[in-house]
Amino acid sequence: MNPREPRAIGGYFELELAPSAATLHAGSLRFQSSRAAFLALLRSMRPTAVWMPWYICDAMLEPLRMSGTPIKRYGLDSTLRPQPVELARDEWFVYVNYFGLCGHQVSDVLSRFPRERVVIDNAQALFAQPTDCLATLYSPRKFLGVPDGGYLVTQQQIEMPTAIDDASLLRCNHLLTRLAKDAEAGYIDYAAAEESLKHQEPLRMSALTRRLLAGIDYEAVRARRVANFAFLHETLQRYNSFKFPYDPEAVPLCYPYFGAPSGLREELQAERVYTPTYWPDVASATGVPAFERDLPGSALFLPCDQRLSREDLFPIARRLLSRVA
Known part of the structure; x- marks a missing residue:
């Protein structure tokens, strides 16, 4: 909908959804995906290098490659606690809140590394509160039936894209197919939707995804x-x-x-x-x-x-x- 145009009244119905309510992380910056939010953060702040765990989704390495940011790697122990590393000046440290269960490890990371250079990846911890650090990232589709979307929580000045994602509708086939048929019938569409989020320039979260997220209990x-x-x-x-x-x-x-x-x-x-x-x-x-x-x-x-x-x-x-x- 063009905000300059009057609201359409009458005609056919849209998909009926629960009334809009408060969403999680209301003060966050909203992108089409968590990796797009990370890319916007990297381009705005330009670290000299970023320490990434070996155990992480390759999607989180993609923004580093797209921004030309050097990648350094660190290991984990059997409790998913990071092994010691030495951060050089202007380097960042990214830690994943694995499975939404690593709150203690997050606190440990913030006690061991300069929090103003720590990024917490909460893609697997949607309900965890943002921490006092450089930035926190979220990926709601890992927890909810939405086509895309990513949250970035930071106190830094981030250059937001002007364009809004207009492809969310094309990523909804698997969501509807699973409702109408079954899981197996929608898997190819699910894989295609995930593929469509690769190597994208940052965009603002779509109106469709915003509305879907606003109707969740x-x-x-x-x-x-x-x-x-x-x-x-x-x-x-x-x-x-x-x-x-x-x-x-x-x-x-x-x-x-x-x-x-x-x-x-x-x-x-x-x-x-x-x-x-x-x-x-x-x-x-x-x-x-x-x-x-x-x-x-x-x-x-x-x-x-x-x-x-x-x-x-x-x-x-x-x-x-x-x-x-």
Whole structure:
């Protein structure tokens, strides 16, 4: 809609959505994706180099390559705490709040590194509050049924794009197909939507995505994810190799199970239980440490999202327990 034109009245109906309400991170800068927000931050601030974890989605390396920013890498220990590094002048340090469960590690990072040069990647921690640091990034589509979008929270002056993303409509096919048919029918469209976000110049978040985000019951999403995670953690923690401080207030992306039996992911997939792999390309990266190299193949990331109930999760947990207990 052109803001200079009068509002259209009458005619056909648009998609009926819940009334607009408050959204998360209301004061953030809004882009078409988290990686586009990161690219805008890099171009505005121009660090001399950025320290990135080996264990990270390749999408977050893309803005560094596009901006010509040198990349340095650091490793993690078995608790996902960063290994020591020496930051040179004007270098940044990026840390991922993995699975929305690494609030303690975030605090540790901010105590060890100059917070004015730390970027927290909350793509997997949508509900985590922004921290007092250079910038915090969010990716709502990792948690919600929206086609795109990214939030950037920072006190720095960022050059915002003038153009608004107009491709959100084209990224909605998989969202509608899963409603009308099933998960398998929409997967090709989902992959195409993800592909369309690669190598993009920063744009402002679309009106469609803004409206979709404004109609979500965030408290219901929060409560269901927390309850589902609590059930899985209570059931599986004894056998999980990933030992982490359990924060009952954290809103997780998934339930990460480290040291999963070989072939279990394929067994679950045969029963139409789909678990992501974070991130398979890490294993083949040159110079990657052993812990990060082995993690994509040995970890299982169980869904615990707001669409699921304990009744949905019980057979999944039982299947895993049948292999490890």
